[in-house]
Amino acid sequence: MLIAILAFGINSGAYQAEIIRAGIVSIDPGQMEAGRALGLSYWRTMLRIILPQAIRNVLPALGNEFIVLMKDTSIVGYIALIDLAKGGDIIRSQTYSVYLPYLTVAAIYLVLVMAFTWALGKLERHLRNTGADPVHNDS
Secondary structure (H helix, E strand, C coil), X not given: CHHHHHHHHHHHHHHHHHHHHXXXXXXXXXXXXXXXXXXXXXXXXXXXXXXXXXXXXXXXXXXXXXXHHHHHHHHHHHHCCCCHHHHHHHHHHHHCCCHHHHHHHHHHHHHHHHHHHHHHHHXXXXXXXXXXXXXXXXX
């Protein structure tokens, strides 16, 4: 279990760090200058001005990374941990039914991915409708 947590944590952490870095770089440098001109410290400017805009920009990419991580965890069965895919394999070996366990596992993954995608879309629409989304702001 520790190996799986370390492997997925380090791999996904690297992707998420790059996504957030790209989000911070995507913010106009004038935002930092404006915060500093108002007398805010570097960290306060980052926390109050830059990061809220960056998070809104990277939210779709972070959601996609979470979905990829959720689907990638199906390979932990190769290091002898029991997960959803390995559970389907165990049921297949006991019932000799080849398709039904794997179709059930696929349906469960589909429902999980669709539910998370729906929730992420709802959050993105909420940010856009409140006028807090600088990327999709129509005004």
